[in-house]
Amino acid sequence: MISVEQALEQLFELVEPLESEAVALASAHGRTLAKPVSARRDQPPFPASAMDGYAIHKSDYQVGRTLKVIGEAAAGARFEYKIFEGEAVRIFTGAPVPTGADWIVIQEDIDAIGRQITIRETSETKSYIRPAGADFKTGQTLDAPQVLTPQLIALLASMNIANVSVTRQPEVAIISTGSELVMPGEIPSDDQIIASNTFGLKAMLQASGAKVRVLPIAHDTAPALRTAFALAQGADLILTIGGASVGDHDLVAGITQELGMQRSFYKVAMRPGKPLMAGKLGNAAMIGLPGNPVSAMVCGTIFVIPVVRAMLGLGMAPAPQRHAKLKTEMPINGPRAHYMRARIEDGIITPFERQDSALLTVLAEANALLLRPPHDPAKQAGEDVAFVPL
Amino acid sequence: MISVEQALEQLFELVEPLESEAVALASAHGRTLAKPVSARRDQPPFPASAMDGYAIHKSDYQVGRTLKVIGEAAAGARFEYKIFEGEAVRIFTGAPVPTGADWIVIQEDIDAIGRQITIRETSETKSYIRPAGADFKTGQTLDAPQVLTPQLIALLASMNIANVSVTRQPEVAIISTGSELVMPGEIPSDDQIIASNTFGLKAMLQASGAKVRVLPIAHDTAPALRTAFALAQGADLILTIGGASVGDHDLVAGITQELGMQRSFYKVAMRPGKPLMAGKLGNAAMIGLPGNPVSAMVCGTIFVIPVVRAMLGLGMAPAPQRHAKLKTEMPINGPRAHYMRARIEDGIITPFERQDSALLTVLAEANALLLRPPHDPAKQAGEDVAFVPL
Numbered sequence: 001m002i003s004v005e006q007a008l009e010q011l012f013e014l015v016e017p018l019e020s021e022a023v024a025l026a027s028a029h030g031r032t033l034a035k036p037v038s039a040r041r042d043q044p045p046f047p048a049s050a051m052d053g054y055a056i057h058k059s060d061y062q063v064g065r066t067l068k069v070i071g072e073a074a075a076g077a078r079f080e081y082k083i084f085e086g087e088a089v090r091i092f093t094g095a096p097v098p099t100g101a102d103w104i105v106i107q108e109d110i111d112a113i114g115r116q117i118t119i120r121e122t123s124e125t126k127s128y129i130r131p132a133g134a135d136f137k138t139g140q141t142l143d144a145p146q147v148l149t150p151q152l153i154a155l156l157a158s159m160n161i162a163n164v165s166v167t168r169q170p171e172v173a174i175i176s177t178g179s180e181l182v183m184p185g186e187i188p189s190d191d192q193i194i195a196s197n198t199f200g201l202k203a204m205l206q207a208s209g210a211k212v213r214v215l216p217i218a219h220d221t222a223p224a225l226r227t228a229f230a231l232a233q234g235a236d237l238i239l240t241i242g243g244a245s246v247g248d249h250d251l252v253a254g255i256t257q258e259l260g261m262q263r264s265f266y267k268v269a270m271r272p273g274k275p276l277m278a279g280k281l282g283n284a285a286m287i288g289l290p291g292n293p294v295s296a297m298v299c300g301t302i303f304v305i306p307v308v309r310a311m312l313g314l315g316m317a318p319a320p321q322r323h324a325k326l327k328t329e330m331p332i333n334g335p336r337a338h339y340m341r342a343r344i345e346d347g348i349i350t351p352f353e354r355q356d357s358a359l360l361t362v363l364a365e366a367n368a369l370l371l372r373p374p375h376d377p378a379k380q381a382g383e384d385v386a387f388v389p390l
Numbered sequence: 391m392i393s394v395e396q397a398l399e400q401l402f403e404l405v406e407p408l409e410s411e412a413v414a415l416a417s418a419h420g421r422t423l424a425k426p427v428s429a430r431r432d433q434p435p436f437p438a439s440a441m442d443g444y445a446i447h448k449s450d451y452q453v454g455r456t457l458k459v460i461g462e463a464a465a466g467a468r469f470e471y472k473i474f475e476g477e478a479v480r481i482f483t484g485a486p487v488p489t490g491a492d493w494i495v496i497q498e499d500i501d502a503i504g505r506q507i508t509i510r511e512t513s514e515t516k517s518y519i520r521p522a523g524a525d526f527k528t529g530q531t532l533d534a535p536q537v538l539t540p541q542l543i544a545l546l547a548s549m550n551i552a553n554v555s556v557t558r559q560p561e562v563a564i565i566s567t568g569s570e571l572v573m574p575g576e577i578p579s580d581d582q583i584i585a586s587n588t589f590g591l592k593a594m595l596q597a598s599g600a601k602v603r604v605l606p607i608a609h610d611t612a613p614a615l616r617t618a619f620a621l622a623q624g625a626d627l628i629l630t631i632g633g634a635s636v637g638d639h640d641l642v643a644g645i646t647q648e649l650g651m652q653r654s655f656y657k658v659a660m661r662p663g664k665p666l667m668a669g670k671l672g673n674a675a676m677i678g679l680p681g682n683p684v685s686a687m688v689c690g691t692i693f694v695i696p697v698v699r700a701m702l703g704l705g706m707a708p709a710p711q712r713h714a715k716l717k718t719e720m721p722i723n724g725p726r727a728h729y730m731r732a733r734i735e736d737g738i739i740t741p742f743e744r745q746d747s748a749l750l751t752v753l754a755e756a757n758a759l760l761l762r763p764p765h766d767p768a769k770q771a772g773e774d775v776a777f778v779p780l
Contacts, residue, residue, distance in 0.1 A: 025574055026604070029593035043750070045583065050748065075681075076570030076610070078581045094570060094681065096581055135749050142754075150597065150690075151780065154590025154683055155750040158583070162575025180466030180484060184415055185552025191468045191486055193435065193548070200544025203419035207540065214416070220466070291465075291484065293544055300540075358440065359525050360433070360545040364532075390541065 001269045003374070004302065004337050008318055010264040011278055011303055014285035017145075017313035018168045018236065029153055031166035032209065032312040033144040039159040042133040046096040049073070050128045054088040054110060054117055055101035058127070066118045073098055088117055097129050104128035145313040147209070169211045170311040172304075173235035174198050175228045177243035177252060178291060179219040196360060197241045197289070197296040201304070204297070208305045209312050210237075225255040229281075236311060238284050239304065242291025252288055253277065261286060269374060270337040272357035273299045292357040298339050298369060301388060321371065321386045324349040326379055333376035341366035342387060349387055366390055391659045393764070394692065394727050398708055400654040401668055401693055404675035407535075407703035408558045408626065419543055421556035422599065422702040423534040429549040432523040436486040439463070440518045444478040444500060444507055445491035448517070456508045463488055478507055487519050494518035535703040537599075559601045560701040562694075563625035564588050565618040567633035567642060568681060569609040586750060587631045587679070587686040591694070594687070598695045599702050600627075608633075615645040619671075626701060628674050629694065632681025642678055643667065651676060659764060660727040662747035663689045682747040688729050688759060691778060711761065711776045714739040716769055723766035731756035732777060739777055756780055 002010070020034035049055065060067055067088040073079040075094035082100040083089055089098050097104070106128065109121035135158070142155065145167065156164060181195040182188045195217055202212045213235065218228040220243070232238045243252035253266070256279070263279040266288075270276075272295035277288030287304060289296045302319055310316045327350035340351040341362050351370050352362050368387040379385065392400075410424035439445065450457055457478040463469040465484035472490040473479055479488050487494070496518065499511035525548070532545065535557065546554060571585040572578045585607055592602045603625065608618040610633070622628045633642035643656070646669070653669040660666075662685035667678035677694060679686045692709055700706045717740035730741040731752050741760050742752050758777040769775065 025589055026592065029596065041578070041584075043583065044748070045578070046580065048748075050746070074570075074610070075568050076581050094568070094583075130746065130748055134746070136751050140751075148593075149754075149780075150590045150594035151687060151750070151754045151756070153593045154586045154687060155754045157574045157589040158586035158683065158750050160574055160576075160578070160584045162573075178465055178484070183552075184547045184550055186550075188431070188435070188550070190436065191466050193433065193484075194431075194550045196544045196548035199415055199547040200540045202416065203538075203543045204540035206419065220464070293548065297541060297544060356440070356520065356524070358434070358438075358520055360541070360548050361526050361530075364539075364541045364545045366541070390539075 001267045001274070002265050004268055004270050005318075007265055007268045007276065007278070008303065008306060011285070011287070011307050012310050012316040014264060014278065014280050015237070015307055015311050018170060018311050020165045021168050022163045023166055024163055025153060025156055025161060028148050028156075028164050028166060029150065030209065031148055031169075032314060033142070033146050033148055033152075033164060034167045034313060035165045036141045036144045037156060037159065037161055037164060039136050039138055039140045041160055042137050043135040043158050044130050044132055046078075047132050048130045049091045049093060049095050049097055049104050050130050051104055051106045052092050053104045053106040053128070055083065055091045055097050056088045056103050056105055057083070057085045057101065058103040060085055061103050061105060061119065061122055063119055063122050066116055069115045069117060102127060102129070147314070167312045169209055170236045170308050171213065171234065172205050172210045172237045172239060172308070173213045173215055173232035174201060174239045174241065175215045175218055175232060176241045177218045177220065177225065177228075181217045183217065196293050197291070200293070200297050201239065201241070201300050204300050205304065205308060208308045210308045220251055222251060222255055225251055229255065229259055232284070235284050237307065238281060238286045240286070240288045241296050243288070256281060256286065256288075269335060270339065272339065273302070274336065276303065293360050294341070294357040294363050297363060301369065301390065302339065319388045321388055323384050323386055326381055326383045326385050329381050330372070330379045332378045333372040333374065335374050337374050338372040339388070340370040340372065342368045342370040344368040344387060344389070349385060391657045391664070392655050394658055394660050397655055397658045397666065397668070398693065398696060401675070401677070401697050402700050402706040404654060404668065404670050405627070405697055405701050408560060408701050410555045411558050412553045413556055414553055415543060415546055415551060418538050418546075418554050418556060419540060420599065421538055421559075422704060423532070423536050423538055423542075423554060424557045424703060425555045426531045426534045427546060427549065427551055427554060429526050429528055429530045431550050432527050433525040433548050434520050434522055436468075436522050438520045439481045439483055439485050439487055439494050440520050441494055441496045442482050443494045443496040443518070445473065445481045445487050446478045446493050446495055447473070447475045447491065448493040450475055451493050451495060451509065451512055453509055453512050456506055459505045459507060492517060492519070537704070557702045559599060560626045560698050561603065561624065562595050562600045562627045562629060562698070563603045563605055563622035564591060564629045564631065565605045565608055565622060566631045567608045567610065567615065567618075571607045573607065586683050587681070590683070590687050591629065591631070591690050594690050595694065595698060598698050600698045610641055612641060612645055615641055619645065619649055622674070625674050627697065628671060628676045630676070630678045631686050633678070646671060646676065646678075659725060660729065662729065663692070664726065666693065683750045684731070684747040684753050687753060691759065691780065692729065709778045711778055713774050713776055716771055716773050716775045719771050720762070720769045722768045723762040723764065725764050727764055728762040729778070730760040730762065732758045732760040734758040734777060734779070739775060
């Protein structure tokens, strides 16, 4: 058995960042920017008014000064001529500031009579002019790789970027194995249960940026498994669920060996999730997840999402950890890392009493995996502990 | 001017939870469960083995006891007969426990010779049998409304739910207004800038569960705006961006009045985002967002996402707040609530120096809006402050 950290390290060796592809900016949210992007213009592209008011010479910004309004500058429609002392141009937020003007007097601070304004207030200390390039300048770059958030999408749009180069989405094929499984909506026999991991993992992996193909359930026969692996062709990552423990009916190890899998490891010192297997099958990485529902979802969080992120070019990092105060005391941990289903609220984390890896009801109420390293000493209530958010 | 809290209250009055629709479980991730769901079966549906080993009578669990192996129980293929003392059934994880057996001895703790096993170790204190219904029982319900996470999807699958009733996605039509705007990829004139809010808001609202229709940019003419509003027909929420301040060129207020909008409010005591307008236009709610890029995204976070969640039936709650320690001191706040772009790391929050509402580069680096209520007193470094995560 190897440690979680060793398992992750070996998993990262099985994959590499995928190639990039161009997508329209409108479809790029949540994708991973693959190459740095350079702004195609200054923003603002001209000195722009930050307020509605009048563009004037700063020397005219004096109480009682009366100025002649010689024109108007609106967003999208500049005033074309230079202005001189004693003159003002009506200006609106976002409009280019006319040549010659270096101050905006806001409309609340003037009295207007016909084509004349008189300055009533001079309490402002700033010009309300946004210099050209104040937000960014032509050629300024946005770094890659990073996941495109709504804010970055808005920034790229303002840089006049219509298409971006993003990492191709890793294609993950999911094979659920076991004669006991049927799909939701089917009528199971007395001995059967519903394939639940498939659906939970599909949702989880799609949210982390993968494309997911759900393959037919492979019952516990060699031909069924061979068919499933044949259908997985072309995937970047093949996930099997179940069939990875040591039972006589676990055929996955045998079939993958027959298909030429180079195994990296089998069994990790963790709870839940010990019977985790990984290797390289042709061009694809393969991860064999345990069949217990909670084990599969925990291994999805701790191993598969980091692997998907590595393929997206986002680096080879474990699931991000945070810290919280423990609600209740805990006894010493055994030799395996324990990922306890827990609830975090207002900085206080409470592990659930029932930690059986078959309990999806408990997992559904959890919003964190409380992390206990191997041989973690006993903890008192109030102590600081690490957790992985779900 | 009304407060942020009053504005939110009035916004919630403009909408109500939408009707529900059925979707396949495989497409339900991120959707809002509209009606409680009842489990269609027990899980496990039978007493099941939690380990690979042998099913026996507990009275036989004694060091040196030799038992006759009379058959095998695998996941999906039970052993059909009752077992008696002195007998054992080879059993695999997830398999139904045979009638008569009430203990699982794990395979590591026996010696097997032919059709006989001898118990070598009796250090276990639990049976390794999962009782029928230990996870959930037929009829046990999953509450609604709630957003379907990967864990809930897995749970619903195991309850044998193939289709779920979810709230219809609110349809949001976005109209960007202003003669200064062009779409990314176009060649702007000297006076023009790129429509960035449209793309940022589209991404933000899709992530919160809305369907988004991006309408053509409406330049600052009455006919252009009338066309845009006609194209927005059928939307549950119409968002305009820009054109909501007091400039002479802001036509939105006039056109919406002509179209019969019942205005709820205009102007909110906040920075950025003061010129926020809202009302009812036919059956649709309408929100007029300010045109400054940062203002539009902040108002999207503080107002529009809560409104989308209200339409999804998720309640009428403001954007969720958290707390952190302030990195630097801050002077007293003015009369308007201030949503400062800030960076939160390891529980320490640092507001950016540049808070101009035109700076998308600053917003893109922010991961939090530090919240300062109206007239918030000066704060020292290390004080506790509220923020809204981005």
